[in-house]
Amino acid sequence: MDPISVAGSALGIVSQANKIYQLIAEALALNYRRERLGKFEFISTLGLLNLADVQIAHWNINCWKDEEMMQWKKTYTDGCNAVAIAGAIFASIGLSALQLPNMDDIHWTVRALFSTSMVFGILSVTSATSLNQQVGRLNSALDIRLWLSRGKGRMKHCEPYSLMPLESSISALKISEIPNLLLNLAVVLFLIGFGLYLLFSWLNHIEQSGIAYRNVFIVFVIAVVVSCLYYFTWVVVRILEAQKRSEEFELIPPEKFQRPSSQQLLQQKLHSVQKLQGLRGDEEEYLKKVKECLEVLQLQEIARGVAEEA
Missing domain, CATH: 1.10.287 (Helix Hairpins)
Incomplete structure (x- = not known):
């Protein structure tokens, strides 16, 4: 056979091997879900828990170097500071929105949304500050590993997870996401509340004919829709690219300690x-x-x- 045919055959073998590896990895992920959740597996199936993050955290807290764990701490505390600042801004915006003109003549749901947005903004500041203090007091890589873990594993995992001394904590992962979740809720509720404020002001003819409120409402809806479409379009593209990277460089929960050959x-x-x-x-x-x-x-x-x- 000529060299070109040999190279083509070799590439075909590598491609088939990669597909087999993907199937094995998916099977391992399914096994991990069953081993970790047991009879509560439906929690992951319903989308209430992203078990892939739990599995990746299980790997990271055991296999990351000390320098990488300390860098995670710095990145997370910096993120908490950013969320606290943004949450404080939205808390003040929600409070100011309650003082908009003719608020007492608008449907009560608008005031409820603005109030809830303000509360979520305050809670995001509180939770971000609290978590920043908790993680900031972790002075060693071992402390960080223990904070992100539930201690020794209670379930029997397949290899290589059965060889790892620590098991990732679902509660730690969910708690670490709370500040950002509250901030996102504050933003969404404020936008909904402001949109309803403009809509009710137009429909109820709060001032004169309500044409001004109608025009502002239309501009508001256009701005929000265009922004969301632009953002989520690139989010979808990013997800597709992430899947492509995962297939090319085996960026999936590994089945062995050695770094994949593609990486x-x-x-x-x-x-x-x-x-x-x-x-x-x-x-x-x-x-x-x-x-x-x-x-x-x-x-x-x-x-x-x-x-x-x-």
């Missing part, structure tokens, strides 16, 4: 390209060296895939 190869390619940036010479020679380096790494990937199949 190892990616790191090698990145390091090679970064080193080549320091080379001097004309552009054609530079691009030639880059291409040669990437071809060598690609052949290594094919050889590794063939060896694994053998």
Whole structure:
């Protein structure tokens, strides 16, 4: 057989092996869900709990290095500070909205929504501040690991999770999400309340013919709809890209401690390209060296895939 046919066959084998790996990974994820939740598996099925995050946290608290755990602490506390600031802003906005003109003549649901938005804003500030203090007092990587865990696992997991000394805590993950959840609720309720305020002001002819409120309401709806469409369009694209990355680089809960070969190869390619940036010479020679380096790494990937199949 000619070299091109051999390379094509090797790539086909690697592709099939990757599909098999994906099926195995999905089966492992299903097994993990059954092992972790048992008779309460329906909680994950109904979407009340994202068990993939629980499984990833189970891996991370055991396998991350100490430096990575400390970086998680810094990132999380910074996020709490940002949520606290935004929550305080929306709490004040909700309070100010209760003083809008003719509020007493509007349906009571508008005042209820503004009041609830203000309360959620205050609660987001309180919860973010409290969690910032709790996590901020964790001075070592071990303290962080323990805070994110429920201690030793009570269920018997499949490998490699059965070999891990700590089991991730569902309550810790849900509590850590509360500040951002409350802030999002405050934003959504405020927008709904303000939209209803404009709508009722127009329909009930609060001032003159209500045409001004009608026009403002139309502009408000257009602005909100366009913003949401723009945002969620890119969210969908991001989700599709995440699925593509997961398939290409095996970004799924692993079945073994060793980093997947696709990620190892990616790191090698990145390091090679970064080193080549320091080379001097004309552009054609530079691009030639880059291409040669990437071809060598690609052949290594094919050889590794063939060896694994053998």
